[in-house]
Amino acid sequence: MAADVKPFIGSKASPHQESEAEELRKEHLMLDPMPRDEMNQMVMEAMTTTTRKWWAWVIGLGLAVAVLLFGAWGYMIATGMGVAGIRRPVYWGIFIVTFVFWIGISHAGTFVSAILRVFKAEFRRPFTRAAELMTTFGLAAGALYPLIHLGRVWVFYWMVPYPNARWLWPNFRSALVWDFLAITTYLLSSTIYLFLPLIPDMAMARDRSTGWRHFIYKLLALGWRGTEAEWFRLRKAISIFAFAIIPVMFSVHTIVSWDFAVSMVSGWQSSIFGPYFIIGAILSGISAVVTILYILRSTMKNMDYFIRKEHFDALGKLILIFSMSWAYFFFNEYILAWYGGDEALKQVLTLHATGPSAWVWYTMLICNVAIPWLFLWNKKVRRTPWLMFIITLLVNVGMYAERYTIIPLTLGHQRSPFDWGIYNPTIIEVSIALGTLCLFIFLYLIASRIIPLVPVWEVQEGQMSHTLRKIGKTEIPSVTELE
Template sequence: MIWARGRLSFIYREAKPMSDQVSRFKPAEGKDVIIPEDVRDQLLLTTESDDELNEHMLGPMKKTGPVFWISLAILGAIFFWGLYAWAYQIRWGFGVAGINRPVYWGMYISTFVFWVGISHAGTMISAVLRVFKADWRRPITRGAEAMTAFALMMAGLFPLIHVGRIWKVYWMIPYPNNRYLWPNFQSPLMWDMVAITTYLVGSSLYLYLALIPDLGMARDKSAGWRYQLYRGLALGWRGTEPGWHKLEKALGIFAIVIIPIFLSVHSIVSWDFAVTVQPRWHSTILPIFFIIGAVFSGLSALASILVLVRWGMKLQFFIRKEHLNNIGLLVMVAGLSWVYVWFAGLIVEWYGNMPVVKELLYDEWYGDLAPFFWTMMVCNVLPVILLMFKRARTNPALLLLLTLMVNVGMFIERFLIVAGNLTRNYLPFNWGDYRPTWVS
């Protein structure tokens, strides 16, 4: 609840539409009320009416500019190029993607792990900040929740590409059949399917519940087929007090439930590697390393999205430098945690003095993988150092650059974990190299 002197309204800002998270500033007649600009920004004071704010929020949904169409054309071209590459791989086999002995998990599984990590931070930050009642979270939670849902959809594509014969993927579904085929639940592939499906359903429901008030607002401001669409999705929402109470209760329950799901899902993804005897994979630190890496990359992706949305949709009034500063602090803390866990794992490997592990470390530091490794270190460590300064955290352009660097570094880290470590094993005659191709 927010208050201010004069003829000001006070409203609850808990999970309401973004246009309702403001106070209308109307000084009493005959009185001059002077409020410093920083206080006005802190209290989200505005003289705009509800209708004006609603139109401001719904504007990007009704009008599209040249930037939208150019972006759509570029992304569409990339999508169709990917479809062509996938069809080419199905026709000629996995060899065209560079996958061969001993590296059977290449770019596809690396990308899968990366997107799962991106997805995890979105709902996690929304749920954790909701549980701890951090008021500053509200303008960023919608982007975080939407990022989770779409990143999970992206992640789910890559195991399907990796299995090769996509038309046989229904064999993974446990259903009675005449051939008595049944999924092997000891397979990590099945663990991933269950984990991704569970997290996608939970995150989508969490996003949808929080969207209901905004869908009601969009319904009231729309006509034609859009009105019918939003009318069905809003579930008869009218913004009554009992409605808000039930919605808050449901969101609170989902927030508590989604946190352990987040921890368990990325632990399951790490077990794809940790339950094997592959050097540098068979380690108990891997689940923690994956979770912290997921938070690091996910928070960085969220910060990038906030800066782009703030600029593209002109939402500077709602997404302020205060929010950029806070998300920058979270990225910095996650980055410091990643550096600590990475160094802790390195110390154990170094003093273990296993020949195959030393060979992998040498290859990363001085060999064929050295350009990737040192690029990863620069992209992951330099932003953490710069984000210690408030000027870097509150500069939108610099924050965007630093968080994009983090995700470049984290993608390389996933590639080194998956494909890089598979190039060496306990049998030297089975060593090899991996080179991604245009297909992968």
């Protein structure tokens, strides 16, 4: 069916209609079907092609992770937390900023895969896995920070809910314990959510590989044959996950926001911090998906067939919507704080906009609001992948600036002026932050050659359910519900 989809349902097509259909096929992946074996071949080829350049990146990034992340972290463990720039009055610095940033990035996979799946947004099909991988690796990078920030990392197990020798349990009323539970829940569930739809693709890879690859894929395919019962239970499980992981995703960033909001710090104690953080996380996550898709499309074989301009266009619209939503929450938060007349809070807001680090605040507003609003309304911009790459990179710079503004810039100017201070991150902190970025890219690079990045069965299923339908004098894409 996918191999020779009839271009029209309704009547015989004229040459003009044929050319229109050709245009639509070029435009939409779902209307441009290819035999499944060819698609499998393309995905396998993309996965098994490793150039010298790729190896150079892997080795370079591996070294960067070893030096920037583990080297700097090891030095900090051996020397003490004094090598970090966090000191009175700013005890939360780049470690927490980067932690919130990575947890935010991790919202991409769930949003793209779960929410768009629930709402049957068809454009999601070719890149759900690329986004889910971001979630898993983003969380892996983020989950390092509570350990890094802990200082005495060898006692990390004190966070785990079990009693010590005196039968003292962790305090379950603490937002930090909620954090531990939420991140653990999200990391486990998003990893499983990545794995479940991967099973049929693992079977596909199993059937086309030899040696160590065959062994791994055979193991991970769990004996998949594609029987009716297997498909039925897989769909049930994916459906349960798609619905259940959405509230978990909301809870994670809400709880991260509560790390701040439950305290009595001016600028942090806010009832809308939960939704404000979630919107920011989704904005940052979707932007990161676009950035990754551009890199995949430009560097991996055959990806231009699967990732098309239509996908950048659709994601660009979402980024514009979430940028507007973020601005709404930001303004809501800002105006009430400004109007409330609390002197300490007013000082914090004035400092953000006019203090020595005001450039961070303006970077946040320019990258999160001005740039998306100025450019993303334009269809041509949304359909230009390299422009989208730059815009989405800038959005994430803006989101990092937002977290920097909320955390160290706010903490430095609290209620007692004698206790004001400026936070200067040290090279160790910056190195660790860059190290986790390298770790994320490193893991992604490795995974891109082990895991089929395109869910081929989902793409084929989508192509089978799409067709062109002639209504009046024109043809429109039409979708059939196969489920």
